[in-house]
Amino acid sequence: MRRKLGPGIVIVAAAAVIAVLVYGLTQQGASRALDEALAAGRHPAAPQTTRLLPALDRAGGAQASLAHWRGKVVVLNFWASWCSTCTAESALIEHAERQLAASGDGTVVGIDYKDLSGDAQQFVASHSLSYPNLRDIDGSFAAAYGTDALPETFVLNRRLQVVAISRGEITQQSWLTHWIDAAARA
């Protein structure tokens, strides 16, 4: 019995180390749970809708969560000032915001990701972005959406369910128009 104790401890310790390594490796990749749910024809609930994030302009230490826009269509756009493709698509995103504001159906909400607040504010000013922007300081909010590369855009319906996902730059205004209409009807 005692002879088996030593090897037993070594085996258990080795198994624990392997389990930790496997867990670490499986946690590396971005989650695609939202994409899989959409592909299966479902409209998954947007993650972390009640989580408060600091507003980019931080006027009065302002914070907001997505729940603030419940009842409206939300185009959730993850961006950063260091991301060149975010610059390329910013005009389309701003156009969508103006359409949503004109119809009263909803708004774009920008999520500034792993960025310096000063650089981000400069980006907003230089691209004349009129929609609210929140800061995801450590990237954990983006991680809940499976976002690990920019830009990415999620169209949410009035119940804050995900209706469409664009992982990468949006190059066609028609994509936004189509999915905003679909979200407004959903």
Next chain:
Amino acid sequence: MRRAAGIVAALSLALAFAAAPAGAVTQRTSLVTIEQQVMCVTCGIPLVEADSVAAQREKAFIQRLVDRGDSAGEIRAQLVAQYGVAVLALPPDHGFNVVFYVAPVAAVLLALAVVALLLPRWRRNRRASPGAGGAALSAADSARLDADLARFDD
């Protein structure tokens, strides 16, 4: 004369005390020093090794703070405010993060304790084992071995 010397000595002492903390406060940090202590938050490697656009922005931010005369601690605090604690190469040593520092030491101590506990037992068991020199052969095996050896002798 003695009085003058006493005044000079007192003034020298006062100056020495006044100069000591001032020297400690004016110790400046550098971009390279901070780069070695923080991560590029978008690339997941030490900032000193990173050269992405985001890393260059981060370096420029640090350089501005260095030029302003901020201390290393102040610069790290401002980086955490901008990027969260993930920007630090080593997590802060308080709260749950203490686990990161304590766990390796505890693991080594535990391993040493297990070895210290089991090694004498294994040694004792080995010494006490009756067949330490090898298992005895059965009569059949012994006969076969003798036959084989006899064949080699021929």
